[in-house]
Amino acid sequence: MSLLQLNPPQRAAIMSLDGPLLVLAGAGSGKTRVITQKIEYLIREGNYDARNIAAITFTNKAAREMLERVGKLMNSRELKGITVSTFHSLGMQLLRQEAPHLGYKPQFSILDSYDAAKIISDVLKTTHKDEVRKVQSRISLWKNELLGPDAAIVQADNEFDRICAMTYASYQATLTAYQAMDFDDLIRFPVELFLSNAEVLQKWQHKLRYLLIDEYQDTNTCQYQLVKLLTGTRGMFTAVGDDDQSIYAWRGANMENLRLLQHDFPRLKVIKLEQNYRSTARILRAANSVISNNPKLFEKQLWSELGLGEPIHVVQCKDEEHEADVVVQRLLAHKFEHRTEFKDYAILYRGNYQARIFEQALRNQRIPYQMAGGQSFFDKPEIKDVLSYLRLIANPDDDPAFIRALTTPKRGVGATTLEKLGSWAGQRGNSLFAAAHEEGFQLQVGAAQLAPLQDFCRFIVNLEYRATREPAGELVMEMLKAIGFEAWLYDSEDSQRAAEVKWKNVMDLVAWLQKKGEADGKNLIELSQTIALITMLEGRDEGEVDAVKMSTLHASKGLEYPHVFLIGCEEGILPHSESVDNGMVEEERRLMYVGITRAQRSLTLTYCVKRRRAGEWLFVEPSRFISEINGDDIRHFGKPGAEPIVSKREGKSKLASLMASLDSKVQKPEE
Numbered sequence: 257m258s259l260l261q262l263n264p265p266q267r268a269a270i271m272s273l274d275g276p277l278l279v280l281a282g283a284g285s286g287k288t289r290v291i292t293q294k295i296e297y298l299i300r301e302g303n304y305d306a307r308n309i310a311a312i313t314f315t316n317k318a319a320r321e322m323l324e325r326v327g328k329l330m331n332s333r334e335l336k337g338i339t340v341s342t343f344h345s346l347g348m349q350l351l352r353q354e355a356p357h358l359g360y361k362p363q364f365s366i367l368d369s370y371d372a373a374k375i376i377s378d379v380l381k382t383t384h385k386d387e388v389r390k391v392q393s394r395i396s397l398w399k400n401e402l403l404g405p406d407a408a409i410v411q412a413d414n415e416f417d418r419i420c421a422m423t424y425a426s427y428q429a430t431l432t433a434y435q436a437m438d439f440d441d442l443i444r445f446p447v448e449l450f451l452s453n454a455e456v457l458q459k460w461q462h463k464l465r466y467l468l469i470d471e472y473q474d475t476n477t478c479q480y481q482l483v484k485l486l487t488g489t490r491g492m493f494t495a496v497g498d499d500d501q502s503i504y505a506w507r508g509a510n511m512e513n514l515r516l517l518q519h520d521f522p523r524l525k526v527i528k529l530e531q532n533y534r535s536t537a538r539i540l541r542a543a544n545s546v547i548s549n550n551p552k553l554f555e556k557q558l559w560s561e562l563g564l565g566e567p568i569h570v571v572q573c574k575d576e577e578h579e580a581d582v583v584v585q586r587l588l589a590h591k592f593e594h595r596t597e598f599k600d601y602a603i604l605y606r607g608n609y610q611a612r613i614f615e616q617a618l619r620n621q622r623i624p625y626q627m628a629g630g631q632s633f634f635d636k637p638e639i640k641d642v643l644s645y646l647r648l649i650a651n652p653d654d655d656p657a658f659i660r661a662l663t664t665p666k667r668g669v670g671a672t673t674l675e676k677l678g679s680w681a682g683q684r685g686n687s688l689f690a691a692a693h694e695e696g697f698q699l700q701v702g703a704a705q706l707a708p709l710q711d712f713c714r715f716i717v718n719l720e721y722r723a724t725r726e727p728a729g730e731l732v733m734e735m736l737k738a739i740g741f742e743a744w745l746y747d748s749e750d751s752q753r754a755a756e757v758k759w760k761n762v763m764d765l766v767a768w769l770q771k772k773g774e775a776d777g778k779n780l781i782e783l784s785q786t787i788a789l790i791t792m793l794e795g796r797d798e799g800e801v802d803a804v805k806m807s808t809l810h811a812s813k814g815l816e817y818p819h820v821f822l823i824g825c826e827e828g829i830l831p832h833s834e835s836v837d838n839g840m841v842e843e844e845r846r847l848m849y850v851g852i853t854r855a856q857r858s859l860t861l862t863y864c865v866k867r868r869r870a871g872e873w874l875f876v877e878p879s880r881f882i883s884e885i886n887g888d889d890i891r892h893f894g895k896p897g898a899e900p901i902v903s904k905r906e907g908k909s910k911l912a913s914l915m916a917s918l919d920s921k922v923q924k925p926e927e
């Protein structure tokens with residue numbers, strides 16, 4: 257696509273190369289498109305080498321899509337060496353090279369939030385999940401504000417913060433001992449390194465000469481500092497964002513960063529885009545009218561040339577089971593009538609827990625679906641078992657990985673030996689792996705107890721040696737055979753079927769490692785760090801298949817689907833009751849706005865009359881956001897006096913009316 261096919265402000269944004277630029281525009285106005293085409297422009301017209309360009313997006317999926325889109329514009333030779341990644345993987349790329357400056361080795365481990373929570377719960381000496389989660393997110397917020405444990409202790413002015421700050425200090429010391437970082441460290445450490453080491457900063461400023469940042473409104477203080485430091489006084493960057501789509505305040509995202517840009521870069525040019533290329537006028541009108549209830553940071557109005565479109569369908573359902581059935585029936589009827597494909601549909605929801613019942617309903621009808629933002633493939637216990645070996649191979653000091661690998665399957669190392677090992681390591685401030693090699697410890701245990709531990713260590717060292725020399729997939733397959741993992745699964749699972757499923761997942765992992773290793777030229781150690789990042793925001797990408805997309809609203813950001821079902825539009829869910837209690841309704845409204853603006857051609861909102869909570873039926877109210885949409889743009893279904901859930905007017909084709917009659921059997925409107 258040439259520049260001619262873009263609108264004038266888009267063109268201006270792409271051609272502006274002489275300083276800092278902010279593109280501030282509503283959903284679907286082509287912000288991401290500006291970034292992809294600007295990459296092409298920078299290389300072809302701006303004389304930039306791809307190696308010197310970094311485009312930063314918010315999710316791995318978005319990064320992949322961007323690379324794909326750019327790949328259609330240019331060949332791989334022109335794009336060689338370009339960085340298209342998330343903030344976290346940019347941080348990881350940087351730390352792999354610079355970790356020694358921070359006292360880390362390049363093969364440091366990355367702990368996911370589950371493992372991090374485990375350390376925090378050990379420090380706090382509690383297994384109370386809610387407490388741990390609260391302390392963990394407090395620590396995370398400090399990290400995102402660039403405050404280390406010492407600064408946190410100084411700042412803490414109430415009992416809760418004091419406990420958190422003390423925990424933070426022990427937690428961080430533990431991470432250092434494990435040679436491990438958590439997700440927040442991946443961005444915080446590069447910033448701290450840049451602030452303390454001008455030479456390293458210059459090196460990276462020289463390498464990444466032009467930055468492009470998508471979803472800028474969701475950057476936190478730490479990420480903003482990273483951008484600011486990298487661009488330095490040259491200020492060669494393009495940031496694109498939409499203040500109405502800021503939905504990560506709970507993770508420290510700071511909308512003030514939009515204003516800060518103007519302050520920190522007085523030469524900042526601001527371009528607005530107002531034409532929406534994604535949605536019909538009615539969908540846009542609904543989005544505009546909902547978001548107009550929030551105070552405005554920047555004035556913008558979206559319009560579209562894609563025609564008025566269908567009204568928004570709002571469907572009242574009896575309860576959550578009914579809601580799932582209704583959505584599936586309507587989806588099928590719509591698909592038959594419009595001859596669409598499954599992949600044209602998305603089911604979006606506020607929280608993961610809402611998905612389960614829909615999965616069941618989809619499975620009952622044999623409808624293929626793909627989940628994003630749910631439990632990741634890499635979070636499955638059997639996968640984490642195998643990954644603990646990979647982590648240990650990359651970094652033998654990773655104690656949580658050491659324990660998990662040593663005990664899955666069990667290797668004949670007794671609990672007493674492990675305890676002795678733990679206390680020796682604790683006294684020495686060493687990792688378990690290092691302690692196992694020390695004479696002082698070895699003298700404490702008998703030869704018979706020591707032998708299996710030493711075998712295990714030798715096994716890991718041998719794999720470590722081979723990991724940088726042999727293809728990842730084959731090596732892992734060999735390892736699995738050596739530890740008898742398949743047989744162990746069959747022994748430890750209750751049913752054969754469960755073991756089969758788990759073993760198949762493990763085989764999928766091996767296939768993935770092989771494919772990914774070959775495609776990216778990465779060895780096992782590099783892959784194990786990559787996986788840690790994938791687990792953060794979304795699951796494994798399963799490629800483009802004909803399947804209904806299921807996603808949380810958060811994970812749907814930046815994406816678009818022809819037909820969207822936004823479910824659970826109820827008070828308590830969307831807006832979430834916790835946010836309502838904490839005065840965060842505006843953020844929930846932005847989430848609603850994100851949801852509405854994912855839809856291209858049709859949008860259906862559903863809500864239930866009652867819902868089961870903690871075993872009891874609770875009557876619930878439709879979301880206030882529904883009433884914020886102009887009534888003329890809505891068609892109600894299922895409500896007393898409104899149309900039945902699948903209307904006869906829709907069912908023009910034979911098949912559709914068949915589906916409709918099916919549906920009327922499923923639902924009995926309450927009247």
Ligand SMILES: Nc1ncnc2c1ncn2[C@@H]1O[C@H](COP(=O)(O)OP(=O)(O)OP(=O)(O)O)[C@@H](O)[C@H]1O
Pocket residue numbers: 261262263266281282283284285286287288289290498501532533534813814815816853
């Ligand atoms: N000038 C244009 N002509 C035709 N189609 C366009 C144009 N600009 C963008 N589009 C299309 O409009 C859709 C939305 O664009 P894009 O995803 O870049 O918007 P966005 O502003 O990044 O949205 P969001 O805020 O949701 O991230 C895409 O399908 C894109 O290809």
Ligand SMILES: [Mg+2]
Pocket residue numbers: 287288289470814
């Ligand atoms: Mg976008």
